[in-house]
Amino acid sequence: MSVVLADLAYWQETTIRLLVGLVAVLLPAGTLVYLFLFKMMSFMQSRLGPMEAGPYGSLQLLAEVGKFLQKEDIVPQAADRLIFKLAPFVVLVSTFLLILVIPAGPDLWFIDVDTGIFLGLAVSSISVIGILMAGWASSSKYSLLGALRATGQLIAYELPMILAVVGVVIQAGTLNVQEIVMAQATGEIFGFGGIGSPYVITQFVGFLIFLIAVQAELTQPPFDMPVAESELVTGYLTEYSGIRFLMFFIGEFATAAIFSALAATLFLGGWYVPGLEATDNLFNVIGPIILLGKMLLVAFFIFWFRFTYPRFREDQLQQLAWKVLIPLSLVNIVITGVLKVVF
Amino acid sequence: MSDTADTKQMAYIAAQAADARVNLEIETEGMTLNIGPQHPATHGTLRIVVRLDGEQVISAEPLMGYMHRGYEKLTEVRTYPQVTTLVNRIDWLGSFANEVPFILAAEQLMEVEAPPRAQWIRTALFEMSRIANVVLFLGDMGVQLGAVTPVFFAFRDREFILNQIEAVTGGRFHPNFDRIGGLKDDLPKGWIDETRGVLKRIRNFCDEIETLVVGNEIFQSRTRNIGVIPADIGLSYGLSGANIRSSGVDWDIRRDGGAGLVHNELDWKVWTHPDGDSFARFWVRLQEVRESCTMIEQILDGIPSGPVMAKVPRIIKVPAGEAYVETENPLGVMGYYVISKGDLTPFRVKIRSASFNNVSITPWLLKGVYVPDVISILASLYFILGDIDR
Numbered sequence: 001m002s003v004v005l006a007d008l009a010y011w012q013e014t015t016i017r018l019l020v021g022l023v024a025v026l027l028p029a030g031t032l033v034y035l036f037l038f039k040m041m042s043f044m045q046s047r048l049g050p051m052e053a054g055p056y057g058s059l060q061l062l063a064e065v066g067k068f069l070q071k072e073d074i075v076p077q078a079a080d081r082l083i084f085k086l087a088p089f090v091v092l093v094s095t096f097l098l099i100l101v102i103p104a105g106p107d108l109w110f111i112d113v114d115t116g117i118f119l120g121l122a123v124s125s126i127s128v129i130g131i132l133m134a135g136w137a138s139s140s141k142y143s144l145l146g147a148l149r150a151t152g153q154l155i156a157y158e159l160p161m162i163l164a165v166v167g168v169v170i171q172a173g174t175l176n177v178q179e180i181v182m183a184q185a186t187g188e189i190f191g192f193g194g195i196g197s198p199y200v201i202t203q204f205v206g207f208l209i210f211l212i213a214v215q216a217e218l219t220q221p222p223f224d225m226p227v228a229e230s231e232l233v234t235g236y237l238t239e240y241s242g243i244r245f246l247m248f249f250i251g252e253f254a255t256a257a258i259f260s261a262l263a264a265t266l267f268l269g270g271w272y273v274p275g276l277e278a279t280d281n282l283f284n285v286i287g288p289i290i291l292l293g294k295m296l297l298v299a300f301f302i303f304w305f306r307f308t309y310p311r312f313r314e315d316q317l318q319q320l321a322w323k324v325l326i327p328l329s330l331v332n333i334v335i336t337g338v339l340k341v342v343f
Numbered sequence: 344m345s346d347t348a349d350t351k352q353m354a355y356i357a358a359q360a361a362d363a364r365v366n367l368e369i370e371t372e373g374m375t376l377n378i379g380p381q382h383p384a385t386h387g388t389l390r391i392v393v394r395l396d397g398e399q400v401i402s403a404e405p406l407m408g409y410m411h412r413g414y415e416k417l418t419e420v421r422t423y424p425q426v427t428t429l430v431n432r433i434d435w436l437g438s439f440a441n442e443v444p445f446i447l448a449a450e451q452l453m454e455v456e457a458p459p460r461a462q463w464i465r466t467a468l469f470e471m472s473r474i475a476n477v478v479l480f481l482g483d484m485g486v487q488l489g490a491v492t493p494v495f496f497a498f499r500d501r502e503f504i505l506n507q508i509e510a511v512t513g514g515r516f517h518p519n520f521d522r523i524g525g526l527k528d529d530l531p532k533g534w535i536d537e538t539r540g541v542l543k544r545i546r547n548f549c550d551e552i553e554t555l556v557v558g559n560e561i562f563q564s565r566t567r568n569i570g571v572i573p574a575d576i577g578l579s580y581g582l583s584g585a586n587i588r589s590s591g592v593d594w595d596i597r598r599d600g601g602a603g604l605v606h607n608e609l610d611w612k613v614w615t616h617p618d619g620d621s622f623a624r625f626w627v628r629l630q631e632v633r634e635s636c637t638m639i640e641q642i643l644d645g646i647p648s649g650p651v652m653a654k655v656p657r658i659i660k661v662p663a664g665e666a667y668v669e670t671e672n673p674l675g676v677m678g679y680y681v682i683s684k685g686d687l688t689p690f691r692v693k694i695r696s697a698s699f700n701n702v703s704i705t706p707w708l709l710k711g712v713y714v715p716d717v718i719s720i721l722a723s724l725y726f727i728l729g730d731i732d733r
Contacts, residue, residue: 044492308555311561
C-alpha cells in the first residue's frame with residue numbers, strides 16, 4: 001500500500017487507509033458470521049438457518065445490524081457509566097490494531113515494522129482491559145464472574161500463543177511479518193522448493209498450539225467459560241444492549257477473522273500461492289483474495305470446534321494451558337532451535 | 344449416615360476449616376448469587392440461592408414454588424375423567440405418563456380393569472412419552488455444558504415420536520387419552536408399521552448421542568466424578584428413577600411393582616450404573632431410551648386384539664375408599680394418593696412427583712462444587728419445573 005499511496009497527500013492517504021482498514025476488518029468478520037455462524041452452524045444442526053432476507057439469507061447480517069442499531073442503549077443504574085460505555089470500543093481497538101501487521105500482498109500492508117509480529121501479539125492483549133472494564137462497570141455478579149474468568153483465560157492463553165509463534169520466528173529468522181511470508185514463499189523443504197516452505201509442515205505442533213490458543217483467546221467453545229450462557233447468562237456481555245452489544249459482537253468475529261488471517265500468514269504462507277514468483281506484481285491484486293481463502297480455511301476449523309464441543313471448566317482449561325500447551329510449546333521451541341542450528 | 348458420607352462430610356469440613364484460615368488471613372468476603380428464578384439453566388422458574396467463595400459454592404438452597412398451580416386442590420372440583428386434563432401438565436414433556444397412575448388408582452377404586460389390548464397400547468404410549476421426554480434431556484445436557492448441536496438433533500427426532508403420539512391421541516403434548524377402564528380410541532391404521540420406522544430413528548439418535556456426547560472427552564471430564572450421589576444418601580432423600588439407578592440401586596417400579604401395565608410380559612432390562620455421578624445419570628438415561636425402544640417393538644409385535652374399553656358407567660362415580668398407585672415415570676416415581684367419598688369428584692388427591700424429591704438433594708450435593716458444575720449437576724438430575732411445583 002505504501003507504494004500505491006506514495007504520491008498522495010497526507011489527508012488522502014489517511015482517508016484511504018481508514019476506509020481500507022474498515023473494509024479489512026468488517027468484510028472478513030461479516031463473511032465469517034454469515035458463512036459459518038449462520039449457515040454452517042445451521043447445516044451441522046440439521047436446520048436451514050436464515051432463508052428470508054435475500055437469497056439464502058445473505059442479507060440477514062444487515063438485518064441483524066439494523067436491529068441492533070434500533071435497540072435502546074441501556075445502561076444499568078448502578079453501573080459506572082463512563083467505563084461501561086467505553087468498554088466495547090476498547091475491545092475493538094485491539095482488533096483494529098491487530099490488522100495493521102498483516103500483509104495482503106508484496107506491497108500491500110498498513111505498516112511495515114521490523115517487529116511486526118511482536119507488535120501484533122502485544123496489541124491483541126488490549127481487549128482484556130476492555131473485557132475487565134465491561135465486567136466491572138456492569139455492576140452485575142454474572143458480568144463480574146465472566147470478566148474475571150475471561151481475564152484469567154486470556155492471560156493464560158497469551159503465553160502458548162506467543163511461544164508457538166516463537167518457533168516460526170526462529171525458523172524465519174525475523175520478526176517482520178512480510179519477511180516471514182517471503183521466507184515461506186522462497187524457502188525449501190529438504191532441498192525441494194516447489195511449494196515454498198509453509199511452516200504448517202515444519203511447525204505443525206506450533207500450528208496446533210496456535211489454533212487452540214486462538215480458540216481460547218476468542219472465548220469460543222470449548223473455551224467459552226467467560227460467556228457460558230447456561231450458567232453466567234452471557235458473562236460480561238449480560239448488561240449490554242443495542243449498539244454496544246453490536247460492538248462486542250463485531251469485535252468477537254473480527255478478531256476471529258484476524259487471528260485466522262494471522263495463523264494463515266504465519267503458518268500457511270499468507271498471500272502467497274506456489275506457482276508464481278513471490279515478487280510478482282499480480283500478488284498485489286490476488287493476494288487479498290488468497291489470504292481471505294486461507295483465512296476461511298483456518299476459521300472453518302475454529303468454528304467447526306465451536307459447534308461440536310462442550311465447554312471446559314475454568315480450572316480444566318487453565319490446566320490445559322499451563323500443564324500441556326506451554327510445556328509443549330517450549331519443547332517445540334527447543335527442537336526448532338536445535339534443528340535451526342543443525343541445518 | 345454411612346461411612347462414605349461421613350468421610351465425605353469430614354473431608355468437606357476439614358477443607359472448609361482450611362479455607363476459613365486462609366480467609367481470615369486475606370479477608371475475602373463471600374458473594375450471594377441468585378441463580379434464577381429466571382435463568383437459562385433452570386429452564387423454568389427454579390430459584391437457587393448459592394453462597395459463593397470465588398467460584399466455589401459454600402451453600403446452595405433451592406427455593407421452589409414459583410410455578411405452583413395448585414393441581415392437588417383443582418382436582419377436588421373436577422370429575423374423575425376431567426382430572427387427566429390437569430395432570431397432563433405436570434411433567435409436560437412426557438405428559439401421557441402423568442395420566443396413567445391416576446387412572447390406575449381410579450380403576451383400582453372402581454374395581455374395573457382395562458381390557459388387554461388397552462393395557463398394551465397404554466404401555467406403548469407410556470414408553471413413548473418416556474422417549475419423548477428423555478430424548479430432550481439427552482440433547483439438553485449438551486446445551487448446559489456448552490455444546491449447542493445435540494439439542495437440535497434431539498428436537499428433530501423427538502418430533503417423530505410426537506407425531507406418532509399425535510396420530511393415536513390427537514394431541515402432541517397433552518394427549519388426554521387415558522380413560523378409566525381403557526382408552527378413548529383404538530390405534531389408527533398403519534400406525535404399527537410407521538412406529539417401527541420411528542423407533543429405528545430413535546435408535547440412530549441414541550447412537551449419534553453416544554458418539555457425539557458420551558464419547559467426547561470434554562464431556563467426560565465435565566461429568567465424571569462430578570456430583571456423586573452415594574446410594575444411601577440418594578435413597579434417604581427419596582431420589583427415584585434414573586437418578587437412583589445410576590447410583591447402583593436396582594429399583595424400577597415397572598419391574599418391581601405390578602402397576603397394571605404390561606411391562607411384566609415384556610423382555611427388558613433395568614440399567615444401573617455403579618458410579619452415581621453426572622455421567623452415570625446421563626448414561627443410564629441413554630440406555631433407558633434404547634430399552635424403551637425394545638419394549639415398544641415387543642408391544643408392536645405382540646399386541647392382542649379385542650376392545651379397548653371395559654364396561655364402565657357413563658357417569659363415573661368412584662366408590663368410597665383410598666388408593667395409592669405409583670408408576671415409573673420418565674423423571675422417576677410418580678404416585679397419586681386418591682381418596683374418594685363416593686362422589687363425582689375426588690375428595691383429596693396427593694400427587695407425589697419425582698422432580699420435587701430429585702431437586703431436594705441439591706443443598707447436600709452442591710456444597711463445595713464450582714459454579715460450572717452446579718449447572719452440569721442440575722442438568723443431570725433432570726427436573727422439570729412443572730413436576731417440582733405441580
